[in-house]
Amino acid sequence: MTVTARTIISVRGLVKSYGTFTVLHGIDLDIAEGEVVCVIGPSGSGKSTLIRCINHLEAFSPESIITVDGIQVKPGAALAKVRAEVGMVFQSFNLFPHMTVLKNVMLAPMRVRGMAEAEAAQKARELLARVGIAEQADKYPGQLSGGQQQRVAIARALAMQPKVLLFDEPTSALDPEMVGEVLDVMRRLAGTGVTMVVVTHEMGFARQVADRVIFMDGGRLVEMGSPSTIFDTPREERTRSFLRAVLNH
Amino acid sequence: MNLVNTFFNAGVFLESLPQLLWGLVVTLEIGLVSIVAGLVGGLVLAVARLYSPALIRLFIRAYVDVFRSIPLLVLLIVVYYALPFVGIRLSPFFSAVTALSLVSAAYTAEIFRAGIEAIPHGQFEASAALGLSNRHTMVDVILPQAIRIVIPPLTNNCINVLKDTALASVVAMPDLLKQATQAQALAANPTPLIGAAAIYVLLLWPMVAVVSRLETHFSRGKR
Numbered sequence: 001m002t003v004t005a006r007t008i009i010s011v012r013g014l015v016k017s018y019g020t021f022t023v024l025h026g027i028d029l030d031i032a033e034g035e036v037v038c039v040i041g042p043s044g045s046g047k048s049t050l051i052r053c054i055n056h057l058e059a060f061s062p063e064s065i066i067t068v069d070g071i072q073v074k075p076g077a078a079l080a081k082v083r084a085e086v087g088m089v090f091q092s093f094n095l096f097p098h099m100t101v102l103k104n105v106m107l108a109p110m111r112v113r114g115m116a117e118a119e120a121a122q123k124a125r126e127l128l129a130r131v132g133i134a135e136q137a138d139k140y141p142g143q144l145s146g147g148q149q150q151r152v153a154i155a156r157a158l159a160m161q162p163k164v165l166l167f168d169e170p171t172s173a174l175d176p177e178m179v180g181e182v183l184d185v186m187r188r189l190a191g192t193g194v195t196m197v198v199v200t201h202e203m204g205f206a207r208q209v210a211d212r213v214i215f216m217d218g219g220r221l222v223e224m225g226s227p228s229t230i231f232d233t234p235r236e237e238r239t240r241s242f243l244r245a246v247l248n249h
Numbered sequence: 250m251n252l253v254n255t256f257f258n259a260g261v262f263l264e265s266l267p268q269l270l271w272g273l274v275v276t277l278e279i280g281l282v283s284i285v286a287g288l289v290g291g292l293v294l295a296v297a298r299l300y301s302p303a304l305i306r307l308f309i310r311a312y313v314d315v316f317r318s319i320p321l322l323v324l325l326i327v328v329y330y331a332l333p334f335v336g337i338r339l340s341p342f343f344s345a346v347t348a349l350s351l352v353s354a355a356y357t358a359e360i361f362r363a364g365i366e367a368i369p370h371g372q373f374e375a376s377a378a379l380g381l382s383n384r385h386t387m388v389d390v391i392l393p394q395a396i397r398i399v400i401p402p403l404t405n406n407c408i409n410v411l412k413d414t415a416l417a418s419v420v421a422m423p424d425l426l427k428q429a430t431q432a433q434a435l436a437a438n439p440t441p442l443i444g445a446a447a448i449y450v451l452l453l454w455p456m457v458a459v460v461s462r463l464e465t466h467f468s469r470g471k472r
Contacts (some may be wrong), residue, residue: 057374084380094375098393107389108379160379 005032008069008163008195009054015061016049023049024060025219033163036196038206038227041216042242047199050216051166054197055086069163084112087157091169093149095141095156101128102137105156112160120159127155131185147178151185158189165189167198203246207231215239258440265432265441272428273448279342279424280411283349287410288403290350291357298362300383309358316355322416324348329420345417345424353410360402364395401463408456412449425449 007030014027024046031037039047052058054066056073066073068082096104105124109115115123128134131151133144141149150170157165167186171179183205190196190209200206206213206227213230215223215238223236234240298309316324329344339347368391376386418427429445 055378057377080380080382083378086378088375088378090371090375090378092371094369094371096372096375096390096394098397108381111382111385111389112380156379 005034007031008033008035009197010065010067011050011054012065014050014053014064014066016046016053016058016064017061023219024053026064027221029214029221031195031197033195034193035211036190036209037198037212037214038210039197039199039214039216040201040203040206040230040242041214041222045216046219047214047216048168051088051168051197051199054164054166055083055088057088080112084160085162086164086166087160087162088166088168089150089153089157089170091172093141093146093153093173095149095152097141100138100140101133101144101152104141104152105159108156109159124155124159127158128152130158131155132181145178146174147181150174150178150182154182154185154189162194164195164197167196167200169199169201171200171202201246203231203243215242217242256439256443258436258438261432261436261438261440262444265429265436265444268428268432269425269441269444269448272423272425272445273452275342275423275428276411276414276417276425279345279349279414279417279422282346283353283414284407284410286346286350287353287357287406290354291359292361294354294358295361295365296387298358299365313355313358316352317359319352321348321352321413322419324352325416325420341417341420341422344420345414345422348416349410349413352413353406356406356409357403360399360406361395363402364399365391367398368394397467401460401467404456404460404463408453408460411453411456415449 009029009031011027011029014024014029015022016024027050029050039050041047049058053060053064054068054073056075056079059075060066069085071078071082071085073079073082095101096107099107102121102124105127106117106120109120109123110117125134125137128137131154133148133151133155136144136148136152141152144152154170170186171182174182179202183202186196186198186205187209198206198210208227210227212224213227214221215230215234215236217238223230223234223239230239231243234243294309294313298306301309325344325348328339328348329341332339372390372394373386376390381389414424415426417424418430421427423431425445425448429441432441433439
């Protein structure tokens, strides 16, 4: 990553609470264009909530400021613009079960970008080929394996040509033998210049692919740095104990 | 006097049949117009209840609760006999259609709401994350899935509306029941009433059977 890359996601003083329970305690974070950031940490540390705030799937405290590509993330007309630029891949895929795989990928470009059907179909087939499931285009999501479904979900997100891709534990719901195929697709994506923010428990992936690793605990950014810093020479005791727990089994 | 001649008198039946069939046409007219109006109204109410400001949501909830509580016969009589006092004079046909549609819309709204709520939240989130508008989320993603869920209860509701059209006879609407009672008076024989009952059953039995089949089909094909 070059030092001069401009900031595409900026998070300032992000606070998120449910009633009296605070999930995020004032997060500050800048992510540069093209950067691949992996967010790790124990369950309930707020890492999923953090990325769900970036496209406003979670509402957050009005004093907090998040901007994506210069547009402030808040309810209203500009939010649709942000969401069109920010793709998201969910743990539970969330494909549309009543549409074929091809239609799943075509829908948003047609409805949001106004793309013609023939063009959308051609683009969708290209993307499905890119994630290695061109031959499944006319099946329904329910007929595919979990790994294939998640690859469709990635193609669906890519169809909007987003500047940023958010991954919310994309391999956590998969059978172990299907994790690899999804991580492979993500690894290839990481080289294409799209900004990626990945919440994951796959430490091997984070170490290999991330430009930067963020460790979160208790709703705070505890430590961040290059993969080698975080995994080999973490400063914080909390980071060390978490890594000991997840790596030694 | 034997039973067959009293209740199943072929001569009386054939003589009253044209009158009964005219009544059936009126019954179907009232029923179909009310079903369509109730469906449209119910869908609008259900979607509005999802996306409107709190005050309108409250109003819709009140509407749904009130019109599910009021007996249809009472509503019909209010529409036909009470509204003229404030200058609203509806024909028997429109009185019947108005009362039936108002109540059917309330039930339909509840059915659609349950159908929409049965769609996993992830479908709304995926749509939002893609930047789809509320309208496209509904039209392309949520409603096509909800329709599968709501078809059996909606068909049930249609059956109820068709049955309730018989109440229109109290506002002098010449529907199937009204024609049957008139034919009965004319012939001094209850056969036309039995005939009308048989026509109702013949009309609705296939729909009842379809609902049963749909219910088994959908419960089997559950994802």
